[in-house]
Amino acid sequence: MEAGTAGDTHTPEIGGTGGLERATVGDAGSSEEIGGRLNGGAAGDTNTTTGLGGNSGAGDAGNAGDANVDDVHLPYRDRSNWTGVGFFGTRGTYFADVTGDGRADAIASLASGLYVHRSTGTHFSANETWSDVGFEGWFGTYFADVTGDGRADAIAGWSNGLFVRRSNGTSFEPNEQWTTENCAGDSTDFADVDGDGRADVITRLNESVVVRRANIDGTGFGSGETWSSLPFAGNKGTFFADVTGDGKADAVAVTDGGILVRRSTGVGFAPNEIWTTDAFYGLGNTFVVDGTADGKADVIAVNPTTVHMRRSDGVTFGGTELVSNLPGLPVLRFAVDVNGDKRADFVEVAPDGVQVTLSRE
Ligand SMILES: [Ca+2]
Ligand SMILES: [Ca+2]
Ligand SMILES: [Ca+2]
Ligand SMILES: [Ca+2]
DSSP: OOOOOHHHHHOTTTTGGGSOOTTOOSOOOOSOHHHHHHHOOHHHHHTSOOOTTOSOSOOOOOOTTGGGOOGGGOSEEEEEESSSSOOOOTTEEEEEOSSSSSSOEEEEEETTEEEEEEEOSSSEEEEEEEESSOOOOSSEEEEEOOSSSSSOEEEEEETTEEEEEOBOSSSBOOOEEEESSOOOSSEEEEEOSSSSSSOEEEEEOSSOEEEEOBOTTSSOBOOOEEEESSOOOOTTOEEEEOSSSSSSOEEEEEETTEEEEEOBOSSSBOOOEEEESSOOOOSSEEEEEOSSSSSSOEEEEEOSSOEEEEEEOSSSEEEEEEEEOSOOOSSEEEEEOSSSSSSOEEEEEETTEEEEEEEOO
16 A cells, blocks of 8 residues: 555654645745746745744844945855746745755645655756655655765654654655654754764654664664753744764754754764853854865854854854855745755745845855
8 A cells, every 4th residue: 555645654643644734844835836836926925934033133143244245255145046947836836855866856745745845966857656655744844864875864843753754766666663652842953963864863852862772784764862951942933953064963052142952972962062052043144064165163153134154063053154145035044065065055035936036255
């Protein structure tokens, strides 16, 4: 039996695929689905907010020097349309490397299935059907490499467990149940915290942070381990990314009073370290991703007309640098490497297509 979506067979309490979509991104559009995917996010998509950082309040720490910088040398400059036409999934739009070539691909989740447009490094190529049934979770749908083969797999989070459909490079294989535990919390993230090349599950709860590691066989998640017996949260964002460059994702809390890091030891998160003593976050988005290709994730703050970065040197985040003065589009935005040079690029899901701003040296 093709197991289909997790909702169909495993979560009667939620009521199937019509259930909640709390963590699904990009679902603002309500237009007809195929048209939405192929012919444009149109009005629906423009209602999507610029996201995680929120648009209220003060607190952009880094506006110094904008007017005098020679933008020719900025790392993020020209924007180009990688799809030519509007692209978004009514159940979610994602960017992850499902083919294993180092370039993040574009993924649209619709009720009818999962659709992939491969990155060529210069554009997203033609539509491919990777699943002819819908696949989404109640509390979240994710794309991360949990099997360790370099290809991001599809993951659906339900109250009765996590369901994985592994990528084989050309499609998502049948549904597998990887844990029977509820991994929902204040947030659920997938990142490789123990450095074995497989993304693990990180659940933040009111009183702790629980990790379930992907097993060495690539067949399931282990039981819950308490990696922090204290809560961990940033009021401007909480992230799991390798800021120290040892291959293990660390915990990063971005707050309006500074940025805290708890290093992964491989078996837990070490005590808090203060990596910035001043506020640094974006009014549009804040990302903790490697913008410099040194293997250490940096903090990138996207504001309405500027983007700033503070580089990780492995022990702290350095001074604020202007990296782009391209005004951001008021659409869903991602920071992910789409051309395989190890530097995160900006990807904006605009009504007329997916706009990419590549990073460069
Ligand atoms: Ca995989
Ligand atoms: Ca792992
Ligand atoms: Ca870096
Ligand atoms: Ca790149």
